[in-house]
Amino acid sequence: xxxxxxxxxxxxxxxxxxxxxxxxxxxxxxxxxxxxxxxxxxxxxxxxxxxxxxxxxxxxxxxxxxxxxxxxxxxxxxxxxxxxxxxxxxxxxxxxxxxxxxxxxxxxxxxxxxxxxxxxxxxxxxxxxxxxxxxxxxxxxxxxxxxxxxxxxxxxxxxxxxxxxxxxxxxxxxxxxxxxxxxxxxxxxxxxxxxxxxxxxxxxxxxxxxxxxxxxxxxxxxxxxxxxxxxxxxxxxxxxxxxxxxxxxxxxxxxxxxxx
Amino acid sequence: xxxxxxxxxxxxxxxxxxxxxxxxxxxxxxxxxxxxxxxxxxxxxxxxxxxxxxxxxxxxxxxxxxxxxxxxxxxxxxxxxxxxxxxxxxxxxxxxxxxxxxxxxxxxxxxxxxxxxxxxxxxxxxxxxxxxxxxxxxxxxxxxxxxxxxxxxxxxxxxxxxxxxxxxxxxxxxxxxxxxxxxxxxxxxxxxxxxxxxxxxxxxxxxxxxxxxxxxxxxxxxxxxxxxxxxxxxxxxxxxxxxxxxxxxxxxxxxxxxxxxxxxxxxxxxxxxxxxxxxxxxxxxxxxxxxxxxxxxxxxxxxxxxxxxxxxxxxxxxxxxxxxxxxxxxxxxxxxxxxxxxxxxxxxxxxxxxxxxxxxxxxxxxxxxxxxxxxxxxxxxxxxxxxxxxxxxxxxxxxxxxxxxxxxxxxxxxxxxxxxxxxxxxxxxxxxxxxxxxxxxxxxxxxxxxxxxxxxxxxxxxxxxxxxxxxxxxxxxxxxxxxxxxxxxx
Ligand SMILES: Cc1cc2nc3c(=O)[nH]c(=O)nc-3n(C[C@H](O)[C@H](O)[C@H](O)COP(=O)(O)OP(=O)(O)OC[C@H]3O[C@@H](n4cnc5c(N)ncnc54)[C@H](O)[C@@H]3O)c2cc1C
Ligand SMILES: Cc1cc2nc3c(=O)[nH]c(=O)nc-3n(C[C@H](O)[C@H](O)[C@H](O)COP(=O)(O)OP(=O)(O)OC[C@H]3O[C@@H](n4cnc5c(N)ncnc54)[C@H](O)[C@@H]3O)c2cc1C
Ligand code: FES
Numbered sequence: 001x002x003x004x005x006x007x008x009x010x011x012x013x014x015x016x017x018x019x020x021x022x023x024x025x026x027x028x029x030x031x032x033x034x035x036x037x038x039x040x041x042x043x044x045x046x047x048x049x050x051x052x053x054x055x056x057x058x059x060x061x062x063x064x065x066x067x068x069x070x071x072x073x074x075x076x077x078x079x080x081x082x083x084x085x086x087x088x089x090x091x092x093x094x095x096x097x098x099x100x101x102x103x104x105x106x107x108x109x110x111x112x113x114x115x116x117x118x119x120x121x122x123x124x125x126x127x128x129x130x131x132x133x134x135x136x137x138x139x140x141x142x143x144x145x146x147x148x149x150x151x152x153x154x155x156x157x158x159x160x161x162x163x164x165x166x167x168x169x170x171x172x173x174x175x176x177x178x179x180x181x182x183x184x185x186x187x188x189x190x191x192x193x194x195x196x197x198x199x200x201x202x203x204x205x206x207x208x209x210x211x212x213x214x215x216x217x218x219x220x221x222x223x224x225x226x227x228x229x230x231x232x233x234x235x236x237x238x239x240x241x242x243x244x245x246x247x248x249x250x251x252x253x254x255x256x257x258x259x260x
Numbered sequence: 261x262x263x264x265x266x267x268x269x270x271x272x273x274x275x276x277x278x279x280x281x282x283x284x285x286x287x288x289x290x291x292x293x294x295x296x297x298x299x300x301x302x303x304x305x306x307x308x309x310x311x312x313x314x315x316x317x318x319x320x321x322x323x324x325x326x327x328x329x330x331x332x333x334x335x336x337x338x339x340x341x342x343x344x345x346x347x348x349x350x351x352x353x354x355x356x357x358x359x360x361x362x363x364x365x366x367x368x369x370x371x372x373x374x375x376x377x378x379x380x381x382x383x384x385x386x387x388x389x390x391x392x393x394x395x396x397x398x399x400x401x402x403x404x405x406x407x408x409x410x411x412x413x414x415x416x417x418x419x420x421x422x423x424x425x426x427x428x429x430x431x432x433x434x435x436x437x438x439x440x441x442x443x444x445x446x447x448x449x450x451x452x453x454x455x456x457x458x459x460x461x462x463x464x465x466x467x468x469x470x471x472x473x474x475x476x477x478x479x480x481x482x483x484x485x486x487x488x489x490x491x492x493x494x495x496x497x498x499x500x501x502x503x504x505x506x507x508x509x510x511x512x513x514x515x516x517x518x519x520x521x522x523x524x525x526x527x528x529x530x531x532x533x534x535x536x537x538x539x540x541x542x543x544x545x546x547x548x549x550x551x552x553x554x555x556x557x558x559x560x561x562x563x564x565x566x567x568x569x570x571x572x573x574x575x576x577x578x579x580x581x582x583x584x585x586x587x588x589x590x591x592x593x594x595x596x597x598x599x600x601x602x603x604x605x606x607x608x609x610x611x612x613x614x615x616x617x618x619x620x621x622x623x624x625x626x627x628x629x630x631x632x633x634x635x636x637x638x639x640x641x642x643x644x645x646x647x648x649x650x651x652x653x654x655x656x657x658x659x660x661x662x663x664x665x666x667x668x669x670x671x672x673x674x675x676x677x678x679x680x681x682x683x684x685x686x687x688x689x690x691x692x693x694x695x696x697x698x699x700x701x702x703x704x705x706x707x708x709x710x711x712x713x714x715x716x717x718x719x720x721x722x723x724x725x726x727x728x729x730x731x732x733x734x735x736x737x738x739x740x741x742x743x744x745x746x747x748x749x750x
Contacts, residue, residue: 023504037461043553043562044461069561084461086498215553215562218459218500219684220525221545225536232529232536237685251536254637258538259563 001081010140013065015074022057024087030115034087035217038072045069046214048112062111089217090240097124099181102174104130104195106167106187110140113186121148130170136161168198175202193249200245208244210235226252276350280329293397294323305587305618308473320407324353327399330389338387341367341734349404361412369442369733372480375406378730379608420490424451429747431517432510434501437465438729439521439720442736448491450744459500465523469552472581502690517715517743524721526682534631539639543582543678550585567674568592574678575605582676583620594620599627599647604657641671681726708742717743
């Protein structure tokens with residue numbers, strides 16, 4: 001049982017929760033995720049650790065209300081408990097000094113991008129963040145991103161904030177402007193697919209953090225499997241980050257619909 | 261090894277001498293083996309009720325009478341933990357059921373579990389005098405074991421073993437499967453301060469997430485764990501060693517010994533075309549959803565695929581559990597596709613028998629080559645290769661080889677792949693100082709179960725690859741002996 005000690009709405013449908021989890025707060029690195037279960041009948045659902053506070057012994061999750069399970073966790077209040085919380089899971093992001101790193105986060109994918117932006121910046125990289133969302137309301141955590149990124153470009157589908165356009169427009173603008181050594185992308189599968197197609201064209205190495213369906217998150221079930229460079233990989237233990245140019249995103253999108 | 265003198269001394273206890281005289285051997289061997297009743301296949305294949313109903317006291321006593329209390333009880337040599345089989349059976353014969361249970365617990369930590377899931381036909385029962393010398397069905401040792409353990413549990417007289425005075429030494433257990441549980445029980449008895457860490461949100465390992473309710477009710481495992489808790493064992497779920505807490509953290513926390521019982525939970529796939537279509541899944545995923553997450557219950561939020569034409573690939577216990585689960589989840593046609601013949605099937609005989617009674621179809625000597633999906637990416641049909649058996653391979657089973665050009669398409673809307681598992685790599689890859697085989701198992705001294713890293717011991721599937729409950733349990737006990745001797749000698 002893990003207690004919720006903080007809750008904030010980042011937008012109407014995006015909730016930030018601060019949860020007591022001292023052991024995880026201590027051992028987690030950028031790129032790690034947890035699996036949560038709410039209630040005795042609840043399912044196991046993965047969420048990325050957006051940040052942690054070792055002194056307070058807490059981790060922060062940012063959750064977008066999509067369906068039944070995300071709704072349940074979003075409805076929890078300060079003082080309520082998460083029935084089960086396990087982690088940190090997955091491999092941490094490989095952080096080193098690459099040079100210029102573009103971090104392209106779409107929608108709720110901005111949250112898991114935050115610790116990567118921070119770590120990449122601390123490793124001495126020039127970090128350019130591209131934050132994309134459908135509309136102004138959904139551009140989250142911009143201030144926190146600005147704290148670490150050298151530059152922030154915002155795109156919205158409807159032009160209500162930042163530049164009107166898609167995430168790929170923002171990324172392409174940078175690539176055309178200067179040499180990019182690495183691109184990291186997190187967001188809906190279809191968005192990552194198009195970022196990958198774009199950066200492949202420009203031969204910019206790209207990592208994507210995949211958000212497949214999971215059960216145990218420890219390599220026991222294979223629900224999370226994806227095809228990378230023609231081979232089957234388990235996102236929970238082999239990932240969640242993979243070379244975006246080698247991921248079969250079409251297969252991944254089909255697999256994400258398995259229980260819809 | 262149980263010493264001959266010990267067995268002899270036990271056998272010459274006066275009550276046993278007298279009991280032997282009550283019926284003549286030639287009359288005992290005329291008695292017929294008991295048949296355990298089971299729920300009607302038509303009824304049980306649509307619910308989750310336990311299939312086997314256990315023996316009544318009368319049945320158990322009658323069956324116990326068949327046992328000849330041999331001078332040389334070969335059955336014991338077939339038991340990986342050397343249960344004193346004649347002693348417990350003779351206790352049943354004389355009506356001392358609680359004593360029988362106590363005898364079981366001298367060597368087995370989980371008799372109610374083993375009585376249900378052990379492959380007795382390859383172990384104790386295979387070595388029984390009736391099979392070896394009389395060419396008759398063996399004494400139903402497994403059924404009797406289950407009877408005694410169930411009797412004790414249902415009588416609410418479960419003996420909490422005596423605990424030696426606390427010695428203040430902290431030991432950690434990784435994984436709450438049969439290996440970890442039996443290790444924990446023995447160490448608690450010896451006065452150690454034991455904490456079990458489990459990655460999942462429920463305890464029991466495969467007993468909880470793998471083996472279905474209709475074969476091993478969860479409650480049985482739960483009660484065994486409660487006994488351990490009463491003995492002072494601490495349990496921490498949702499804690500992954502190597503992730504949440506590291507090897508170094510454990511040492512820093514003051515643990516002087518660590519037992520690794522992390523199992524072999526990594527599912528194999530066949531890497532054939534179409535295996536990532538929706539509707540194709542590992543046996544572990546399927547069983548975990550149903551057993552651990554209770555997905556068959558409409559109140560549970562976890563979804564599960566419910567195919568009408570379900571094929572399970574493989575011939576082990578896992579495959580039998582999956583195919584029979586599929587039937588219970590509403591499959592109209594549930595089939596086993598196995599590349600060898602029935603004779604080579606590794607599953608327990610009883611499970612194959614029960615599966616057939618329930619109407620499972622067997623496509624033996626068939627092997628999938630590829631799967632094809634519909635426009636939505638869901639599996640629709642599979643191409644099977646027909647096989648024939650050749651010479652025996654290294655495992656002693658006859659090697660299957662494809663019959664060139666002989667293939668057949670079969671319509672399916674769900675495929676469950678059950679072709680083996682590998683050891684969980686997390687501990688091997690994050691613990692320093694271990695020696696790991698090319699199969700990913702941890703190398704240990706087979707007498708003490710100590711690994712190359714002096715404070716780390718290991719047992720069960722992480723050492724053996726996919727094996728059995730009783731072997732895992734036996735390893736846990738051996739490790740407890742090895743580790744306690746090493747720690748107390750200091
Ligand atoms: C590594 C990883 C990190 C993630 N991080 C975040 C994050 O930080 N913030 C965020 O908002 N989302 C994150 N997600 C996505 C999140 O796990 C869920 O997919 C999302 O919350 C939708 O769940 P839902 O049940 O509300 O809705 P739906 O999308 O409507 O899902 C319907 C059903 O599909 C199944 N399902 C869908 N997704 C999953 C899943 N990932 N695992 C198991 N079953 C699933 C469930 O049975 C669910 O009830 C992450 C996913 C992964 C794999
Ligand atoms: C479906 C199925 C049916 C079976 N049927 C039979 C049968 O009829 N008869 C029989 O004898 N055998 C059967 N077996 C095999 C038997 O269950 C196993 O051999 C036995 O459970 C192995 O025990 P174990 O303690 O080594 O590991 P497991 O039972 O696998 O338990 C390991 C536990 O460790 C946990 N763990 C792993 N890594 C970590 C970590 N890093 N930190 C914390 N926890 C961790 C896992 O979550 C798991 O709970 C069956 C297996 C399956 C899957
Ligand atoms: S979630 Fe089960 S193997 Fe990845």
